[in-house]
Amino acid sequence: MIEVKNLKKSFGTNVVLKDINVKVKPQEVVVVIGPSGSGKSTFLRCINLLESITDGHVYIEGTDITDKKSDINKVRAEVGMVFQQFNLFPHKKVIENIMLAPMKVRNTSAAEARKKGLELLRKVGLEDKAEAYPDSLSGGQKQRVAIARALAMEPKIMLFDEPTSALDPEMVGEVLEVMKQLAKEGMTMVVVTHEMGFAKEVGDRVIFMDGGLIVEENTPIELFDHPKEDRTKAFLSKVL
Amino acid sequence: MDFQWDILVEYAPFFLKGTLLTIGLSLAGILIGTVLGLFIGLGKMMKNKFLSFPFSVYITLFRGTPMLVQIMLIHFAVVPLFTGGTNGIAAAILTLSLNSAAYIAEIFRAGIQSIDKGQMEAARSLGMTHVQAMRYVILPQAFKRMIPPLGNEFIVLIKESSLASLVAAPELMYWGRAMQGQYFRVWEPYLTAALIYLVLTLSLSFLLSRLERRLSTE
Numbered sequence: 089m090i091e092v093k094n095l096k097k098s099f100g101t102n103v104v105l106k107d108i109n110v111k112v113k114p115q116e117v118v119v120v121i122g123p124s125g126s127g128k129s130t131f132l133r134c135i136n137l138l139e140s141i142t143d144g145h146v147y148i149e150g151t152d153i154t155d156k157k158s159d160i161n162k163v164r165a166e167v168g169m170v171f172q173q174f175n176l177f178p179h180k181k182v183i184e185n186i187m188l189a190p191m192k193v194r195n196t197s198a199a200e201a202r203k204k205g206l207e208l209l210r211k212v213g214l215e216d217k218a219e220a221y222p223d224s225l226s227g228g229q230k231q232r233v234a235i236a237r238a239l240a241m242e243p244k245i246m247l248f249d250e251p252t253s254a255l256d257p258e259m260v261g262e263v264l265e266v267m268k269q270l271a272k273e274g275m276t277m278v279v280v281t282h283e284m285g286f287a288k289e290v291g292d293r294v295i296f297m298d299g300g301l302i303v304e305e306n307t308p309i310e311l312f313d314h315p316k317e318d319r320t321k322a323f324l325s326k327v328l
Numbered sequence: 329m330d331f332q333w334d335i336l337v338e339y340a341p342f343f344l345k346g347t348l349l350t351i352g353l354s355l356a357g358i359l360i361g362t363v364l365g366l367f368i369g370l371g372k373m374m375k376n377k378f379l380s381f382p383f384s385v386y387i388t389l390f391r392g393t394p395m396l397v398q399i400m401l402i403h404f405a406v407v408p409l410f411t412g413g414t415n416g417i418a419a420a421i422l423t424l425s426l427n428s429a430a431y432i433a434e435i436f437r438a439g440i441q442s443i444d445k446g447q448m449e450a451a452r453s454l455g456m457t458h459v460q461a462m463r464y465v466i467l468p469q470a471f472k473r474m475i476p477p478l479g480n481e482f483i484v485l486i487k488e489s490s491l492a493s494l495v496a497a498p499e500l501m502y503w504g505r506a507m508q509g510q511y512f513r514v515w516e517p518y519l520t521a522a523l524i525y526l527v528l529t530l531s532l533s534f535l536l537s538r539l540e541r542r543l544s545t546e
């Protein structure tokens with residue numbers, strides 16, 4: 089589904105990803121943890137080319153996205169992304185946020201896109217907010233709309249970059265609930281998060297990153313309860 | 329100071345004609361300047377430094393020199409170079425357009441760059457092309473922010489169009505000067521011209537603030 093081979097990324101002389109190799113199987117949920125600045129966001133952003141790749145290859149369903157010939161817009165349409173800061177379009181209503189990409193990228197009719205959008209809003213529990221503007225929503229509601237917006241493209245893969253880090257604590261649960269539901273439906277997911285409960289409940293695998301490298305990867309139970317590397321132990325003792 | 333109303337009445341038709349030309353020059357400057365400004369602003373934003381450099385130079389030149397100098401150069405040097413003769417109205421429209429394009433380019437650039445980077449990233453991550461993201465996500469938001477500075481620029485343009493009187497384009501200020509020359513009076517022509525300019529700029533501010541309010545409640 090996703091295969092990352094010898095991925096390297098530098099910003100100028102700052103080498104942020106050193107040599108990343110990851111495979112994600114269909115329907116797998118991979119959780120990425122690690123200290124701030126370790127390159128987690130950059131890693132996710134390389135998977136849909138929001139960052140240009142310095143060296144190495146990323147295959148999405150067999151397509152090498154680093155190949156100049158592959159159509160990156162087509163690949164991105166199959167890979168949904170949810171950001172820490174939501175990034176909803178403030179000039180559009182909630183339902184319009186969701187309808188925009190299907191209509192412009194997939195040429196879906198307005199009626200069809202609206203029907204699908206309302207279905208998705210029902211799924212994330214926000215059907216009554218369809219005609220509201222994003223500014224009037226709480227953080228948790230915004231993030232649920234952002235998830236619905238990404239799902240409207242019917243992606244095969246969903247990337248989440250610390251989706252609950254910008255939220256007040258009482259709103260974290262409602263967003264994680266939606267993500268757990270998605271995982272149960274079989275969505276392939278790569279999630280950067282420090283919500284250990286979420287990782288244990290739905291994560292198939294946890295990757296610990298530090299200094300642009302994958303230091304350790306294992307099942308959630310093994311990694312959290314029996315970390316092998318000192319750096320993993322040190323990090324876990326701080327966040328758990 | 330005795331205000332001579334009779335010579336004002338005599339000049340009223342000229343002031344009317346002049347006002348119409350002032351409106352015409354300003355409108356032409358605004359329209360052409362906006363279109364040119366959009367392209368120059370986009371040009372300056374190009375990532376390739378060699379391609380964007382000429383646009384930066386253009387903006388620096390037109391913002392860094394007095395409009396009076398620009399209109400003289402264009403009227404007496406540039407226009408004759410192409411047409412063989414001088415034409416005050418053409419020189420005025422050209423100067424106003426080229427000058428305002430430089431300011432409007434900067435307004436466009438600032439407006440677009442003021443939109444959070446996350447907006448472009450969200451749009452692109454949904455599979456939209458760069459052009460689609462600009463068209464449906466970035467520009468509508470940037471446009472709202474550009475209205476107040478664009479409004480300012482349009483008001484400046486109305487006032488600066490008075491420089492056209494110096495190249496014999498028969499707009500409002502031209503007739504004011506003509507009236508002074510004929511009657512050796514200064515209060516009547518220039519107070520009248522000032523009042524008409526004020527009516528024009530205030531009307532435009534009023535229209536713009538209504539547009540702004542309309543867009544903010546949308």
Ligand SMILES: Nc1ncnc2c1ncn2[C@@H]1O[C@H](COP(=O)(O)OP(=O)(O)O)[C@@H](O)[C@H]1O
Nearest residue numbers: 099102104122123124125126127128129130131
């Ligand atoms: N656009 C950028 N330009 C320059 N440096 C960047 C950029 N984005 C991230 N970095 C650097 O890359 C490193 C990793 O950042 P990031 O991937 O955001 O880490 P994390 O998400 O794990 O906190 C940091 O040192 C950061 O300063």
Ligand SMILES: [Mg+2]
Nearest residue numbers: 128129130250
């Ligand atoms: Mg990050």
